[in-house]
Structure formats: C-alpha cells, structure tokens
Amino acid sequence: MTLTEDTTTLADESAPERKVPRRRLRLDQIGLYGLLTVAALSALLPLIWMISGSLQSLPELLANDSFLPAVPQWGNYITAWVDGDLGTYLRNSVVYTGSAVVGILLVSSLAGYALARLDFAGKGVFTFVILAVMIIPAPAMFLAQYKLLISLGLTNNPVGYILILITSGIPMSTLIMRSFFVSQPRDLEEAAALDGAGPLRIFWSVILPLARPGLAAVAVIQGLGAWNEYLMALALFDDNALMPIQRGLTAFTSAETPQQQILLAATTISIVPVVIFYLMAQRHIVKGIGAGAIK
Incomplete structure (x- = not known):
C-alpha cells in the first residue's frame, strides 16, 4: 500500500460519521394530518356500512347487533341484479x-x-x-x-x-x-x-x-x-x-x-x-x- 492510500484510509477512518437529520413533524402538520384522517374516515364509513349492510340478511340488518355480517349473503346482489x-x-x-x-x-x-x-x-x-x-x-x-x-x-x-x-x-x-x-x-x-x-x-x-x-x-x-x-x-x-x-x-x-x-x-x-x-x-x-x- 502506498503512502497516499494509507493516508487517505486513515483520514476516512478518523472522519466523523455524518448523520442525516431526521425530519420532525411540526405540531401544525400533525394537526393537519389528523384532520385529514378524520375527514377520510368520515367519507369512507358510509361506504363501508353500505357494503356491510348489503351482505346481511334483513333481520340481521334491522337488529343492528353487529357492524359486520355473520354470514355474508352474496345472494343479495343476485336478487338486486335480477329482480331490479x-x-x-x-x-x-x-x-x-x-x-x-x-x-x-x-x-x-x-x-x-x-x-x-x-x-x-x-x-x-x-x-x-x-x-x-x-x-x-x-x-x-x-x-x-x-x-x-x-x-x-x-x-x-x-x-x-x-x-x-x-x-x-x-x-x-x-x-x-x-x-x-x-x-x-x-x-x-x-x-x-x-x-x-x-x-x-x-x-x-x-x-x-x-x-x-x-x-x-x-x-x-x-x-x-x-x-x-x-x-x-x-x-x-x-x-x-x-x-x-x-x-x-x-x-x-x-x-x-x-x-x-x-x-x-x-x-x-x-x-x-x-x-x-x-x-x-x-x-x-x-x-x-x-x-x-x-x-
């Protein structure tokens, strides 16, 4: 190894490791993201409820005991397509x-x-x-x-x-x-x-x-x-x-x-x-x- 290569290696080893600063979220950004999350959930919940209700039987839907269907009633879609x-x-x-x-x-x-x-x-x-x-x-x-x-x-x-x-x-x-x-x-x-x-x-x-x-x-x-x-x-x-x-x-x-x-x-x-x-x-x-x- 030459003197130049040795000097370069020692310099690289002695140089302090640079740390990439982590980007921190400001308080206003956290509030904005939280507000957008609430707005997105407010828009999606009626859609999710509609899909869930479409897979329930009528007694189960009227009873309103569970958000998710116990047994998905896929026949509801066939009935809607044919009868409607x-x-x-x-x-x-x-x-x-x-x-x-x-x-x-x-x-x-x-x-x-x-x-x-x-x-x-x-x-x-x-x-x-x-x-x-x-x-x-x-x-x-x-x-x-x-x-x-x-x-x-x-x-x-x-x-x-x-x-x-x-x-x-x-x-x-x-x-x-x-x-x-x-x-x-x-x-x-x-x-x-x-x-x-x-x-x-x-x-x-x-x-x-x-x-x-x-x-x-x-x-x-x-x-x-x-x-x-x-x-x-x-x-x-x-x-x-x-x-x-x-x-x-x-x-x-x-x-x-x-x-x-x-x-x-x-x-x-x-x-x-x-x-x-x-x-x-x-x-x-x-x-x-x-x-x-x-x-």
Missing part, C-alpha cells in the same frame, strides 16, 4: 352519462377557449348570461325544457334526455374551462400561429392536449351529476326500459315489502362504474382543479 333489472338501467345510465360528458366537454372546451382567448362583441354579456343561468335551480327549468322537448317531438326519447343533460352542464363547465385556459401561457399558441396554424388547429393540436387535467375535472363533476340525475328522467320517460339506474333503486323501496339489504346491494352495484371512472381519472383531477378550476 339493473342490467338494463345500468346500460342506460352508461349511455346517457357517457354521451352527456362527451357533449359537455366538446361544447364547454370550445366556448371556454373562445372566452379566454378571443375578443368579440358581447363577450362580457355572454359571460354574464352564463352566470345568470347557473343561478336558476334545475327544477325551475323543468317545465320550459319539457315544453321544448314536446315541440321537438323528443319526449320519451333518449336523445331529448341527453340534450337536457348536456345543456344543464354546459354553463359551469364553460367557466371552469375558461379559467383553465386563462391560466395557460400563450407562448405555444403564438409559436403555432407563426408556423401557420389557424385557431381551430391551435386549439385541437396544442391547447386541448394541455387541457387534459381541466377536462378530467369537468368530466368527473358532470359525470357524477348526470349519473345521479333522476327527476327529469321521471318526468320525461314513460317507458321503464329507458330509465337510468336510479329508477332501478326505487324497486326496493316499497313500504309493504321492505328490502333494505337488497337496496343496499343495488346501490353498491350502481356506484361501481363511477368508482372505476374516478380511479382512472384521479391523477388529473387535483391537477386540473389546482390549475384553474378554482382560480
């Missing part, structure tokens, strides 16, 4: 919600981009009208919407119902997308314009791919609203075969023959598509809200 005809209602809701979300995203993204980037006469008035429409409660517009569908011959028609869902979700979605587009820099748009791209080309190839978080936030908000809608469907449809999933849940709410455990099983089935959709879009939702949905 949930397959038909579930298919209808998927079609209605999917069509409504696609229509809302298309119209609101175009309108939001126009309000954020284009200058035209009456822009302020148009924005004010959108805000005014949002103030009107949805049930207050039922009569006008129903009379319009009668004049168009779209009563008891899925197309009319989908159009109502789209028009109901456009105002808020337009403002959300406008806020998102306003928060985005203009550099890429200007570069695309210098390359000869027109407004629609810039929107489709440059802006829309960047707007995926905002689109995901709008899709979740409006998708939940369309999935849970029932009052307009009840007023519009005469045929049960056209009803959404919420109609299937009412089949187990009779006071003469209470079937709460079957209702809980049907409700659990009805939320599965929503949960799957949310899990697929969750990585974009928080980013979309923070990027412009609440600015």
Whole structure:
C-alpha cells in the first residue's frame, strides 16, 4: 500500500460519521394530518356500512347487533341484479352519462377557449348570461325544457334526455374551462400561429392536449351529476326500459315489502362504474382543479 492510500484510509477512518437529520413533524402538520384522517374516515364509513349492510340478511340488518355480517349473503346482489333489472338501467345510465360528458366537454372546451382567448362583441354579456343561468335551480327549468322537448317531438326519447343533460352542464363547465385556459401561457399558441396554424388547429393540436387535467375535472363533476340525475328522467320517460339506474333503486323501496339489504346491494352495484371512472381519472383531477378550476 502506498503512502497516499494509507493516508487517505486513515483520514476516512478518523472522519466523523455524518448523520442525516431526521425530519420532525411540526405540531401544525400533525394537526393537519389528523384532520385529514378524520375527514377520510368520515367519507369512507358510509361506504363501508353500505357494503356491510348489503351482505346481511334483513333481520340481521334491522337488529343492528353487529357492524359486520355473520354470514355474508352474496345472494343479495343476485336478487338486486335480477329482480331490479339493473342490467338494463345500468346500460342506460352508461349511455346517457357517457354521451352527456362527451357533449359537455366538446361544447364547454370550445366556448371556454373562445372566452379566454378571443375578443368579440358581447363577450362580457355572454359571460354574464352564463352566470345568470347557473343561478336558476334545475327544477325551475323543468317545465320550459319539457315544453321544448314536446315541440321537438323528443319526449320519451333518449336523445331529448341527453340534450337536457348536456345543456344543464354546459354553463359551469364553460367557466371552469375558461379559467383553465386563462391560466395557460400563450407562448405555444403564438409559436403555432407563426408556423401557420389557424385557431381551430391551435386549439385541437396544442391547447386541448394541455387541457387534459381541466377536462378530467369537468368530466368527473358532470359525470357524477348526470349519473345521479333522476327527476327529469321521471318526468320525461314513460317507458321503464329507458330509465337510468336510479329508477332501478326505487324497486326496493316499497313500504309493504321492505328490502333494505337488497337496496343496499343495488346501490353498491350502481356506484361501481363511477368508482372505476374516478380511479382512472384521479391523477388529473387535483391537477386540473389546482390549475384553474378554482382560480
């Protein structure tokens, strides 16, 4: 071993070992994490109770002796699916919600981009009208919407119902997308314009791919609203075969023959598509809200 290597080895051995400082949680952080934990449990407990109740027999559910089922009654789900005809209602809701979300995203993204980037006469008035429409409660517009569908011959028609869902979700979605587009820099748009791209080309190839978080936030908000809608469907449809999933849940709410455990099983089935959709879009939702949905 050379003198240099020996000196280096002795220096390394004599050097004190560096300890990485441990990050300590401050009192305010502990309080915040505790509050978030309580909020998460408050949101999850009703869901857990619903799933647990859906696996109990009716006497066990009414007795309320135990939170967990003694013997899981998986047949409750079969009864809910067959007796409630949930397959038909579930298919209808998927079609209605999917069509409504696609229509809302298309119209609101175009309108939001126009309000954020284009200058035209009456822009302020148009924005004010959108805000005014949002103030009107949805049930207050039922009569006008129903009379319009009668004049168009779209009563008891899925197309009319989908159009109502789209028009109901456009105002808020337009403002959300406008806020998102306003928060985005203009550099890429200007570069695309210098390359000869027109407004629609810039929107489709440059802006829309960047707007995926905002689109995901709008899709979740409006998708939940369309999935849970029932009052307009009840007023519009005469045929049960056209009803959404919420109609299937009412089949187990009779006071003469209470079937709460079957209702809980049907409700659990009805939320599965929503949960799957949310899990697929969750990585974009928080980013979309923070990027412009609440600015």
